[in-house]
Amino acid sequence: MRNFRQNRIAVILFLLPAVLLFVGIIIIPIFLSINYSLYKWDGITEGTFVGLKNYIDLFTSKSVGFPKTLRNALLLAFLSVVIQLPISLFLAIVLARGVKGEKFFVGLFFTPVLISTVVIGQLWMKIYNPDYGLINAGLRALGLDQWTRVWLGDQNTALYAVFIPILWQYVGYHMLLMYAGIKNISQEINEAAIMDGASGFSLARYITIPLLRPVLQVCVVFAVTGSLKAFDLIYVLTNGGPAHASEVPSTLMVAQIFGRNKYGFGSAIAVFIIFLCFFFAILIKRLFKVKEY
Numbered sequence: 694m695r696n697f698r699q700n701r702i703a704v705i706l707f708l709l710p711a712v713l714l715f716v717g718i719i720i721i722p723i724f725l726s727i728n729y730s731l732y733k734w735d736g737i738t739e740g741t742f743v744g745l746k747n748y749i750d751l752f753t754s755k756s757v758g759f760p761k762t763l764r765n766a767l768l769l770a771f772l773s774v775v776i777q778l779p780i781s782l783f784l785a786i787v788l789a790r791g792v793k794g795e796k797f798f799v800g801l802f803f804t805p806v807l808i809s810t811v812v813i814g815q816l817w818m819k820i821y822n823p824d825y826g827l828i829n830a831g832l833r834a835l836g837l838d839q840w841t842r843v844w845l846g847d848q849n850t851a852l853y854a855v856f857i858p859i860l861w862q863y864v865g866y867h868m869l870l871m872y873a874g875i876k877n878i879s880q881e882i883n884e885a886a887i888m889d890g891a892s893g894f895s896l897a898r899y900i901t902i903p904l905l906r907p908v909l910q911v912c913v914v915f916a917v918t919g920s921l922k923a924f925d926l927i928y929v930l931t932n933g934g935p936a937h938a939s940e941v942p943s944t945l946m947v948a949q950i951f952g953r954n955k956y957g958f959g960s961a962i963a964v965f966i967i968f969l970c971f972f973f974a975i976l977i978k979r980l981f982k983v984k985e986y
Contacts, residue, residue, distance in 0.1 A: 723964075723967060726960045726963045726964050726967075727960075727964055729956055729957055729960035730747050730748070730957060730958075730960040730961035730963075730964050731743065731744055731745070731747070731957070732957045733746075733747075733957050733958075734956045734957040735954040735955070735956060736950075736954055736956040737954075740956075740957060743957070747957050747958045747960070747961035748961050748965070750958065750961075751961060751962065751965065757945070757949075757958075758937055758940070758945075759942070759945065759962070761937060761940065762933075762937070762940045762941050762942050762944075762945045763942060765852055765939065765940060765941050766920060766921050766923070766941045766942055766969075767920075767921075768852065769852070769855075769856055769859070769920040769923060769941070770916065770917045770920035770921060770973075772856050772860075772920075773856075773859070773860070773863075773916040773917065773919070773920050774913060774916055774917065776860060777859075777860045777863065777864055777867065777916060778867055778909075778912055778913065778916055780860075780864050780868075781864050781865075781866075781867035781868040781871055781912070782867075782868075782871055782902075782909075784802060784864070784868045784872075785868045785869075785871035785872040785874075785875055786871075786875065786897050786901060788868075788872055789872055789875040789876055790893075799868075799869065799872060802864065802865035802868050802869075803865040803866070803868070803869050804865065805861055805862045805863075805864075805865055806862065806863065806865050806866045806869075808862070810862070810925040810926050810929070811925070811929055813858055813861075813862055813926065814858070814925070814926050814929030814930050815929065817857070817858040817930060818845070818929075818930060821844040821845050821854055821930075823841070823842070823843045823844070823846070826844075828841075828844065829841040829842070845930055845931050845935075846934075846935050847935070848935055848936055848938040849938075851931055851934070851935060851938040851939040852938060852939045854930070854939075855926065855927050855930050855931060855939050858926055858930070859920075859923065859926055862926070863916075863919070866915075867912045867915070867916065870908055870911065870912055871905060871908055871909070871912065873908075874905045874907075874908035875901055875905060878900075878901065878904050878905070882900060882904070883896060883900060883901075886899070886900050906981065909981075910977065910978065910981045913977050913981075914973075914974050914977050914978070917973045917974075917977065918970040918973060918974060921942070921966060921969050921970055921973065922942075922943055922966055922970060923941055923943060924941070924943035924944060924947070927939055927941055927943075927944055928944055928947070932944065933945065933948065942962055942965065942966050943966065945962060946959045946962040946963055946966070947959075949962065
């Protein structure tokens with residue numbers, strides 16, 4: 694009994710710094726944001742309590758355009774799930790089968806994750822440059838001058854042009870998670886399936902992917918929530934432009950708080966982003982449970 698108490702005290706002492714850090718950095722700021730979102734406040738003078746007015750203005754104020762930013766974020770989340778994750782899964786399955794230079798390619802695909810987002814933004818700004826950028830230069834070399842665009846300055850292409858660097862940066866992150874999950878699948882199961890005549894495609898469809906479901910759930914949650922709170926790469930590439938074509942809730946939040954000193958309204962956007970992330974995380978978890986059942 695004494696040992697149990699001593700171990701419990703030791704566990705509490707070891708966990709206490711992490712708990713205090715989590716509460717101080719995550720929990721307290723969330724509750725402060727909820728409180729600020731109920732006020733009309735410029736960040737300097739005393740705020741005026743307005744209740745839920747900031748949340749109502751999110752969807753009724755035409756000058757803000759929050760619904761459009763929400764659609765953009767949901768579109769990025771959809772593209773991440775239907776494009777980014779299948780590419781990551783394909784790479785993980787191929788590499789996990791033991792191709793030549795397996796470790797090298799795993800490290801190579803993961804490298805963009807380690808690069809600063811600002812650096813990646815500057816790199817892709819050069820690639821998208823309408824005068825000397827790699828894309829337009831390649832199109833001109835192929836005689837396809839009519840396909841050249843001001844990729845980041847065109848309202849029709851800005852959001853998709855922003856998605857490509859996001860895909861490039863994080864495809865290796867999801868690939869590594871899936872790769873580790875595949876490596877943890879017992880080889881005896883694969884060998885038994887091969888002996889029964891399973892081909893490479895059948896092995897992936899009926900063995901690898903079903904057993905990889907817990908990892909896939911985590912990747913889907915990360916992809917969706919990451920898209921909903923995406924900020925830095927979009928801010929560097931377009932800052933939400935042109936004409937708010939690539940604006941997402943996080944860039945709008947920064948513009949409202951630091952550009953217009955609307956701390957209460959910006960806090961309402963922050964709280965709504967948190968709510969969306971929790972909502973989709975729970976929804977995805979339930980969908981995977983239903984599918985498993």
